[in-house]
Amino acid sequence: MKLNSILLAMLEVSEGVDPGVDGTHVMETVDGISVTQYDGEKVTRNVDSVIPSVGPEINKSPHSTWSFNIDAAGSGTKGTAPAFGCLLQACGFVETVDTATPGSETVTYELSHNKSKTVTLVRHTGGKMIQKTHGVRGELSIDFNQFVRMQFGNCKGSYVRPSPGGNPVTIAYSNYADPLPINKDNTVTVELGGQALKMTGGSINFGGGVNHRNIPNSESSAHGDFEPTGQVTFIAPDIAAKNYFADAESHNGVTEQAFKLVHGTVGGNIIEIVSARVQLSNISESDIDGDVGFQADIRFLEAPKLIFK
Template identity: 30%
Template sequence: MPRFQTQQVLLARVEAAYGQDPAPTASADALLVFDLQHRIQSTEIARRPVKPSEGSLASLYADQFVTLSFRTDLAGSGTPGTAPAWGKLLRGCKMAELITPGVKAQYRFVVGSPESLGFYYYLDGELHKVLGSRGTFTIEAPTNQIPSIRFDFTGLYAPPSAAAVPTPTLGTWKEPVPVNKNNTTCTLHGLASVVSAFQIQAGLSPKHRDLIGGRDVQYSGQRSTRGSITVEAPPVATRSWRDVADARTLDALQLTHGTTAGNIVEVSCSKVQPLQPQDSFQDGILYQQMALVICEGGVDELTITAR
């Protein structure tokens, strides 16, 4: 009997303690995601002893873990001061959630021990529990498309069990609006810009560790937050992005998407360095594509605000 792609449900909840099953429910913790990929990863240990034959011995598997990748729409919660449905996913990506009741929900990189998520992934009769998950994310806002957050999580492996696929409740996921002039503004180094592509990568590196006495997912190395932007080239008298790049100037970046209270999302960085502007033409108009280095800027290094 075949098993079907349509029979998938993904749930997530913040863990009270690392690796402790938070028991997410379909009524409160269902995720509305796109392009879901669930992969079981492991290291194969080949065995090649000295023996009087040419055949192979069975390999062993070690360091088993799970990766989960998916996209979510970038939209608000519908109510200012209420966390958006994707907020808990950012909490699983080394960000702290700061709520100002009735006003906004903000997310910033946390200093110290990060939180972790427990996922339940249902696939047509099977339940995969992926506990102790930590991840990274990429924000994308391509023109005339729906803005999104791409999440990539690494979590602990556990054998699947038989389970019926539940019916998810997705009412907390609000409808997004497309990226365009009416809905979106972007300011780079104080200059309101015409933008055709925008991306910010958190640059986190979650790594699975399976050691004597412990197994977990920790962040390795320094965070390397970067981005890219493609802007309509302004007159040189207004702004020379090559001069800005050559001078290694740092200044702010802000993207504001949405116009209705409860469905406004802002992405802002306090110290951004544009790199290597490259000319290109779109519809016969000169654009410049630039890499962006998101430099250390205290609590304002990268702030995501839903209001």
Template identity: 30%
Template sequence: MALYFRKKVLLAAIEASYGLDEVPTGAANAMLASEISINPMEGSDLERGHDTPFLGASGTIPTDLHATMTFRVELAGSGTAGTAPAWGPLLRACGVAETLNASTSVIYNPISGGFESATIYLNIDGTLYALVGARGDCNITVNASAIPQLEFTFTGLWVKPVAAALPSADYSAFLKPLAGSKANTPTFTIGGTNHVMRNFRLGLGNDVQGRFLIGPDAEQIVIVDRSDMVETQIEAVALATLDPFALARDQETVAIALAHGKTAGNIATIDVPQAQMQRPSGLTEGQGIKEWSLNLVPLPDAGNDQWTLTLT
């Protein structure tokens, strides 16, 4: 009987101990995601390379086994200020801290140690693919006339796929998102000045690597570095209002603020206090209007404060 690729259930939970399977369930840990893709058995193949009196292959040995997965989750809050969204564990497994302020806000910011990890299950029509000890990277996108997204890439230690019944999934914790628009995205500023924006991306820039050595706890997926980046395309303005060329030349920084959402419990605000302008790579146009594609590097001040994502 054919197995349907469309029939998928994605589950994820933070691990209490690195690499310990948290056994996520459809009732508590279902993730409403799209564009799910998995490479279930990545690694290397070592050639045995025997010298023999006859021609022919001598076989290989698979090593450094791991799995990778990509998918998107809609950027929306929990519906209650101070309550973490259902996708919170995914962002936490990308080297990000989650701070809950009761009845007020949930704040996410990058960290430089003590990284959490996740167990991620993907069941495709009765076959269970599992990643344990998973850590990842994320891009946060807010574009005009599009659904804001969290775009995840995860790497996890390999687990042999097994047959398992497709679980029921409870997606009730996921709110309907709002498309990026003038009404739904009331704030976008660079240097404290409002700008007309076409697209925006905050990339965490995590360097995620597999570490496969010998000894206790010697096999891990680790985050070894980070290089955050903001990419945005805005309507060009008079240089007296914003001069990206002078800012790049002088290595100047500007603050970036973006707020999306209209109702309490479903407002997401991205703040980048000091972003260094990079050299504009060129000019572009949209509908005959001159636009700038800008790249900016979020810079830390005290550390781990180069950006925040606040849900209120």
């Protein structure tokens, strides 16, 4: 579904304070932007009465909750963060730009339990309505079925009443290369435990559930624990070459292995997702076009890094 709607996002210098978002901070979202404008914990007062009635409902912690998808791609320039890098930082990642070695510049995102940064989100709808929210933190998951699709969910920030207003005068998509579909040409590496996977789908959920807190002397959205897990579906390799059932066993010790995915071949639009310590926690069979397939659940004992090259 394509809606008459755009999303803007920008890192906040001070948490909860609008940094001056404009049309140069537009995000290339896909499949719609979902917003619960007036979210929050509702409480009631059950006032005694002789009249058949219900008590009034009161929003104790008004906030907005957003979700949206972005098909990941690099910025098009090595060492330059992608436009959605601000959203990754609001989902608990720390951004590190390395330009020390010309030709090998990278931008790396790593999960951290330190307090994450926040963004302001602005949605323009139909050229008639503007919805804002500040102090936003969210949750990230990645889907590997068609594109490297970043799913930003449970993004919570302060409630700001929607207001009339047109679209930005200037809308400029910058730091966006073209997203590439997942296939043999573009996705040059998918490995689990050193074995190349003929992957037909997969996902990673980075955890870090967000709650909005409105208490005396404090209002903010806060992350919970980051506990990354995932799943991959792939055509089963020859068991003599790789026995994943042995890797899944944990009754006599846990087998740790590495996971690596490399997507893209041109500098400025290469994405690596890597973890040196993964546990295969469950494995089941599936039918993949007549071939025996495996669906494996994985636990990231070391959170995956997202590296843009």
